[in-house]
Amino acid sequence: MLKKVRITSAVIVMTLSLYGLISNNNSIIPFTMAGFAIMMIVMGAEERQKNRKSYRSYLFFAVSLLLIVVSIEGFIY
Numbered sequence: 101m102l103k104k105v106r107i108t109s110a111v112i113v114m115t116l117s118l119y120g121l122i123s124n125n126n127s128i129i130p131f132t133m134a135g136f137a138i139m140m141i142v143m144g145a146e147e148r149q150k151n152r153k154s155y156r157s158y159l160f161f162a163v164s165l166l167l168i169v170v171s172i173e174g175f176i177y
Contacts, residue, residue, distance in 0.1 A: 102146050109139040130174030137167035 113135040120128040144160030 102142050102149065106139055106142045106146070109135055109142065113139060130171045133167050133171040133174065137164040137171060140164035140167065 113132055116128055116132045116135060120126065120132065140160045141164045144157045144164065147154070147157035147160065
């Protein structure tokens with residue numbers, strides 16, 4: 101289930117990134133970062149689900165939190 105969500109969000113992020121790159125539309129960047137944050141949350145949940153006692157799941161959650169804050173700032177300004 102989580103793998104399907106991760107792949108779907110990766111495809112959405114890639115599509116938004118390519119569209120922004122080709123059309124030179126910088127107003128799409130907050131949406132791309134929000135999608136990437138969702139993908140990082142799912143990757144962190146996958147790591148936690150595998151019961152790995154590594155730092156990677158915490159790193160994924162921390163980076164996703166940073167991306168959410170930055171994307172919210174991008175929506176405001």
